[in-house]
């Protein structure tokens with residue numbers, strides 16, 4: 001049992017992970033290796049490894065370089081539905097609390113009910129919509145309070 005828990009423990013990414021991280025960013029050609037290096041060095045990227053393979057990936061950004069925003073979280077298909085995504089949100093949330101942050105934002109396309117359900121299950125609540133974003137599809141924003149004072 002202990003071994004299973006260790007295997008799904010999210011960790012901060014390192015520069016050495018970039019090769020494997022690329023496939024999790026395949027939809028985002030604007031995310032160059034240089035950009036990835038920067039966000040990794042900022043400690044904004046988390047991964048989950050199973051048997052030396054990165055199966056989970058999450059990238060943080062900061063609105064106004066201050067307010068945490070989870071820009072992307074994605075798992076290899078065969079590793080979904082096992083609590084890894086939840087473990088990643090928990091690890092990120094813990095780290096943000098130690099940085100004094102009180103809330104975490106994220107978003108998804110209006111027409112994506114599945115990730116929206118995941119976010120709600122992880123404690124996010126809908127907080128707004130930007131109509132017209134993503135070529136007119138629209139983007140729903142969510143916030144998760146990390147501390148009582150948030």
Ligand SMILES: CC(C)(COP(=O)(O)OP(=O)(O)OC[C@H]1O[C@@H](n2cnc3c(N)ncnc32)[C@H](O)[C@@H]1OP(=O)(O)O)[C@@H](O)C(=O)NCCC(=O)NCCS
Pocket residue numbers: 071072073074075076079080081082083084085086087108113114115117118119121122
């Ligand atoms: C969304 C994603 C990160 C969730 O990670 P995961 O490890 O599969 O999720 P978990 O196993 O931790 O599930 C946590 C809860 O969310 C729910 N959930 C997870 N994925 C879901 C989905 N696709 N549809 C509906 N509910 C979902 C689970 O049922 C679970 O609820 P429960 O606690 O009542 O059982 C993962 O499925 C994924 O990579 N999806 C494709 C990429 C994506 O959509 N990313 C999010 C937008 S950036």
